[in-house]
Amino acid sequence: MSNSHVLLKDSLGKKVLLLGNEAIARGILEAGISVVTTYPGTPASEIGDSISEIAKDTGLYMEYSTNEIVATEVAAGAANCGIRALTAMKHVGLNVAADLVMTLAYAGVRGGYVIVTADDPECYSSQNEQDNRYYALLSSLPCLEPSNAQEAKDMTISAIEISEKLELPVLLRTTTRVSHTRGPVTYGRTIKPHLKGEFIRDVKRFVMVPAHSRPKHSVLLKKFEMAKEVSENSPYNKIVQNGKSMEIALISSSSAYNYAVEAADMLGLDVSILKLGMTHPLPEKMIGKFLKKHAKAIVVEELEPYLEMQIKAIAKDYAPNIEIYGKMSKPCFPREGEFSTRIVATGLAEITGKKVSIDFGKIDEKYAEVTKDLPRRPPILCAGCPHRASFYVIRKVAGERALYSTDIGCYALGIAPPLNVGDIMTCMGASIGTAEGISKATNANTFAIIGDSTFFHAGIPGLINAVYNNHKIVVAVLDNLATAMTGHQPHPGTGMTGMRSPTEKISIEKVAEGCGVRFVKVVDPFNVKEAETVLKEALRFDGPSVIVFRAPCTLIVVRERRRKGAELLACKINEKCTDCMACIKVLGCPALIVEEGKVGINEALCSACGLCVSVCPYKAIECVKIR
Amino acid sequence: MREFNIVLAGVGGQGILLAAEVLGTAAIKEGLNVQVSEIHGMAQRGGAVVSHVRIGEKAMSATILEGHANVLLGFEPIETLRNLKFASEKTTVIMNEERITPPELTAKQIKYPSMEEIMEKIHCFTKKVIVLDAARLAKKAGNILTENVVLIGALAAAEKLPLKNSSIIEALRELVPAKHLNVNVKAFKFGYETVKKGQD
Numbered sequence: 001m002s003n004s005h006v007l008l009k010d011s012l013g014k015k016v017l018l019l020g021n022e023a024i025a026r027g028i029l030e031a032g033i034s035v036v037t038t039y040p041g042t043p044a045s046e047i048g049d050s051i052s053e054i055a056k057d058t059g060l061y062m063e064y065s066t067n068e069i070v071a072t073e074v075a076a077g078a079a080n081c082g083i084r085a086l087t088a089m090k091h092v093g094l095n096v097a098a099d100l101v102m103t104l105a106y107a108g109v110r111g112g113y114v115i116v117t118a119d120d121p122e123c124y125s126s127q128n129e130q131d132n133r134y135y136a137l138l139s140s141l142p143c144l145e146p147s148n149a150q151e152a153k154d155m156t157i158s159a160i161e162i163s164e165k166l167e168l169p170v171l172l173r174t175t176t177r178v179s180h181t182r183g184p185v186t187y188g189r190t191i192k193p194h195l196k197g198e199f200i201r202d203v204k205r206f207v208m209v210p211a212h213s214r215p216k217h218s219v220l221l222k223k224f225e226m227a228k229e230v231s232e233n234s235p236y237n238k239i240v241q242n243g244k245s246m247e248i249a250l251i252s253s254s255s256a257y258n259y260a261v262e263a264a265d266m267l268g269l270d271v272s273i274l275k276l277g278m279t280h281p282l283p284e285k286m287i288g289k290f291l292k293k294h295a296k297a298i299v300v301e302e303l304e305p306y307l308e309m310q311i312k313a314i315a316k317d318y319a320p321n322i323e324i325y326g327k328m329s330k331p332c333f334p335r336e337g338e339f340s341t342r343i344v345a346t347g348l349a350e351i352t353g354k355k356v357s358i359d360f361g362k363i364d365e366k367y368a369e370v371t372k373d374l375p376r377r378p379p380i381l382c383a384g385c386p387h388r389a390s391f392y393v394i395r396k397v398a399g400e401r402a403l404y405s406t407d408i409g410c411y412a413l414g415i416a417p418p419l420n421v422g423d424i425m426t427c428m429g430a431s432i433g434t435a436e437g438i439s440k441a442t443n444a445n446t447f448a449i450i451g452d453s454t455f456f457h458a459g460i461p462g463l464i465n466a467v468y469n470n471h472k473i474v475v476a477v478l479d480n481l482a483t484a485m486t487g488h489q490p491h492p493g494t495g496m497t498g499m500r501s502p503t504e505k506i507s508i509e510k511v512a513e514g515c516g517v518r519f520v521k522v523v524d525p526f527n528v529k530e531a532e533t534v535l536k537e538a539l540r541f542d543g544p545s546v547i548v549f550r551a552p553c554t555l556i557v558v559r560e561r562r563r564k565g566a567e568l569l570a571c572k573i574n575e576k577c578t579d580c581m582a583c584i585k586v587l588g589c590p591a592l593i594v595e596e597g598k599v600g601i602n603e604a605l606c607s608a609c610g611l612c613v614s615v616c617p618y619k620a621i622e623c624v625k626i627r
Numbered sequence: 628m629r630e631f632n633i634v635l636a637g638v639g640g641q642g643i644l645l646a647a648e649v650l651g652t653a654a655i656k657e658g659l660n661v662q663v664s665e666i667h668g669m670a671q672r673g674g675a676v677v678s679h680v681r682i683g684e685k686a687m688s689a690t691i692l693e694g695h696a697n698v699l700l701g702f703e704p705i706e707t708l709r710n711l712k713f714a715s716e717k718t719t720v721i722m723n724e725e726r727i728t729p730p731e732l733t734a735k736q737i738k739y740p741s742m743e744e745i746m747e748k749i750h751c752f753t754k755k756v757i758v759l760d761a762a763r764l765a766k767k768a769g770n771i772l773t774e775n776v777v778l779i780g781a782l783a784a785a786e787k788l789p790l791k792n793s794s795i796i797e798a799l800r801e802l803v804p805a806k807h808l809n810v811n812v813k814a815f816k817f818g819y820e821t822v823k824k825g826q827d
C-alpha cells in the first residue's frame with residue numbers, strides 16, 4: 001500500500017477509481033471546503049470517514065458531531081463566517097437537521113455550504129426509503145443529483161459555487177448506488193483550506209424573530225428565482241440525445257438515468273433523452289421546450305414522482321396535450337424500492353409496445369426453483385459481540401413477558417432468534433420515549449435498549465422525560481465504545497475526535513445521574529452473574545433506572561490484538577460435552593457450529609468472549625490460546 | 628468490448644469488497660471504463676455480500692442484468708446459488724468449495740446441502756463450472772486470509788477477461804499492505820495456475 005492516501009495522490013488529470021462517497025471527499029478538497037461535519041450513517045459514512053483520515057494532512061477541520069442537527073449547526077455557523085463548509089448525513093439524518101435547515105434557508109449563508117443527503121432506495125441499511133428531494137421542495141433550497149462518482153465530485157464543487165452565488169445552502173442528494181459504486185474519477189487541482197473566518201454582525205439577517213423572518217422569506221423566494229436561472233444554464237441539465245422521430249422524450253436523473261439509457265438501448269428505442277442533474281429548482285423553460293417537441297414523455301426516477309409532479313405542472317403551460325408516463329396517472333414504474341435496468345426496460349416496453357428480448361419470466365422461474373429451500377443469510381451479531389451477552393442476561397432475567405423497546409445500531413440484530421430482544425424500533429433515540437408510553441399503557445416491565453452513540457445522539461431528552469414524569473422503565477445502554485454499525489466511528493464517549501485527537505470522554509453514567517436518575521449502575525455483560533443481580537435490582541427499583549452494559553465491540557478488540565501481534569484465544573469444547581445444545585439454543589453465536597450432531601467451535605470466528613463458557617451446564621467449554 | 632460483467636458473491640469477512648476493488652483498479656490501469664457496486668453496512672456481520680464489477684465502455688449502471696454475468700465468482704457455495712439469476716448458459720461459474728454454514732441451518736440443525744445437490748442446481752443455469760479449494764491454496768501461499776486473491780487468480784484464467792495479469796498484480800501492489808504483497812501475489816498465481824491446468 002502506498003503511503004499517501006488515495007485522495008491525496010498527485011494524479012492531476014488522471015483517472016482514479018473512487019467510491020462515490022470518496023469522490024465527494026475529493027470534491028471537498030478540490031472545492032477548498034474547510035469545515036466538514038457529519039454524523040455517520042450508511043450510505044453516507046465514507047464521506048466523513050475518508051475526510052477524517054486525511055484532515056490533519058490537509059489542514060481542514062473535520063468533526064463527528066453528536067447528531068445531524070448539531071453537525072449542521074456547526075458547519076452553518078462556520079459558513080456564516082465566510083468559510084466553505086459541508087455536512088454529510090444519511091437521508092433520515094436530514095429529518096433530525098430539518099428544524100435548522102428550514103429556517104437557515106431564510107437567513108442563508110455567507111460562505112458556501114453544502115448538505116449531502118445520501119438516500120437509500122430499497123432500505124439496504126435504513127429504516128425507511130424516504131425521498132429527500134422533497135426537502136428541496138419544502139425548503140426552497142437548490143438540489144443537485146449526481147448519477148456516478150465523477151459527477152459526485154464535480155457537483156460537490158459546483159454546489160459550493162452555487163451556494164456562494166445565491167448565499168443559500170445547497171443539497172447534494174445521492175443514493176446508495178451512487179455513494180457505494182466505484183467508478184473512474186479524473187482529479188482536478190485542490191484548493192488549500194481556508195479556516196480563518198469573520199462573523200460580521202447582521203441582526204436582521206441572522207436573528208430569526210418573526211419581524212426578521214417575514215422579509216427573509218421574501219428574500220428566499222427572490223433567491224429561488226435566481227436559482228431557476230442557474231438551473232436553466234446548468235451544464236448538468238442537458239439533452240443528451242435527440243430522437244429521430246421526436247416522438248418520445250425520456251427525462252431522468254441520478255442512478256435511474258443510467259438504467260434508462262441502458263434500457264432504451266436494449267429495446268432499441270428511438271427516444272430523446274433529457275438528463276437532469278440540478279433537480280431543484282427545475283429548468284422550467286428547458287423542460288417546457290423539450291416537452292413541446294414530443295408527443296409522449298416518460299419520467300424515469302426512483303422512489304417518489306418528484307420530477308413527474310413538477311413536469312406535469314410545467315406541461316400544463318408548455319405542452320398541455322403531451323402524455324406523461326411515470327408513476328402518477330399513467331403508472332409504469334414502482335414507487336418503492338431500487339430500480340434496475342430490468343425494471344426500467346419492463347416499464348418502457350409496456351409504454352412503447354416493444355418486446356424485451358430477455359425472457360425474465362423464465363429466469364425467475366428457474367431461479368425460484370433452484371433457490372426454493374435456500375437458507376437465508378441475514379446479518380447477525382458477530383461472534384463475541386458484547387450485545388449478545390447483554391441480551392442473554394436481559395432475556396434470562398426479564399423473560400418473555402417484559403416488553404423491549406429497542407433502537408438503531410448493531411444491537412437491533414438482537415431481534416433475531418434465539419435472543420428475541422426487540423419488540424418495537426422506529427428511529428434513532430426513540431427507544432426511551434416509546435418505552436415510557438408502553439410502560440404507562442401496560443404497566444409491564446419495560447426496557448429501552450439503546451446504544452452508546454444513539455444515547456448521545458438522541459437518547460438524553462427521553463431519559464430526562466423519564467425522570468421528570470416518573471416513568472418506571474429500565475434503560476439498558478449497550479456501550480460498546482463505538483458507533484459500530486456504521487463503521488466504528490468515535491462518539492462523545494470514546495475520548496477521540498474526528499481529527500484523531502484525544503479529548504474528554506463523556507461518561508454515560510454521569511450524564512444519567514445528572515439527568516436525575518437515581519438508579520445508575522455499570523456492568524460488564526460478560527460477567528453474567530453480576531449483570532443478572534444488577535438487572536434484578538433495577539426491576540425492583542421504583543423509578544427509572546439506567547444500566548450501562550459496557551464492553552468494547554469485539555471487532556475492535558480483535559483488530560487491536562492482531563495489530564499488536566498479541567496472542568489469539570479461542571474457546572474449545574472438551575470431553576464433558578453431552579451435545580445438549582444449550583449453547584446453540586440460547587446464544588445463536590456464529591462461532592458455535594453443529595457437525596454430525598456434535599457441537600463444535602469455529603476457531604477462525606471465535607474471539608474467546610467466554611459467554612458460552614458461562615452458559616454451558618457441564619463446564620464443557622474452556623478458553624485456550626491458539627496463537 | 629461492450630461489457631464484461633463479474634458477480635462476486637460470498638459472506639461478510641471473505642474479502643469480497645477488496646477483491647472487487649482490485650478488479651476495478653486493474654481496469655482503470657488498462658484505461659477501461661468500470662463500475663464496481665458494493666453493498667456496505669451489514670458486510671462485517673456475517674451476512675451475504677455481493678459486488679458487481681462491470682468493465683467496458685457500455686457499463687453505465689452499477690448492477691448487472693439478470694442472465695448477463697460473464698463470470699459468477701462464488702466465494703461460497705450457497706451464496707453462489709443465491710446469485711444464479713445473473714448466470715446463463717454462457718456464464719462461467721468459478722466457485723470456492725469452502726462452506727460457511729448459515730446460522731439458520733445450525734439453529735435448526737439442518738445439514739448443509741451436498742456438493743452434488745449444489746452442482747445440480749448450478750447446472751440448471753450453466754455447464755461451465757470450475758470448483759476450487761481456495762482455502763487450501765491460500766494456506767499454501769502462506770495466509771488463509773488470501774482466499775479472495777486466489778479467487779481473483781482463478782478469474783484471471785477465465786476466458787475473455789479483459790484484464791492482464793500484470794495490471795491485477797499492480798492493483799494488488801496498490802491495495803494490500805506492502806508486507807503482505809508477496810503472499811498475495813503467490814495466492815494469485817496459485818489460483819491462476821489451478822484453473823489453467825484444469826483447462827488444458
Ligand SMILES: Cc1ncc(C[n+]2csc(CCOP(=O)(O)OP(=O)(O)O)c2C)c(N)n1
Nearest residue numbers: 041408409410411451452453454483484485
Ligand atoms: C438519524 C440517523 N442517523 C444515523 C443513522 C445511522 N445509524 C444507524 S445505527 C447507528 C449507530 C449506532 O451506534 P450505537 O448506538 O453505538 O450502536 P452500535 O452499532 O455500536 O451497537 C447509526 C449512526 C440513523 N439510522 N438515523
Ligand code: SF4
Nearest residue numbers: 382385410484553554
Ligand atoms: S460490529 Fe461490534 S457491536 Fe456490531 S455486531 Fe459485531 S461485535 Fe457486535
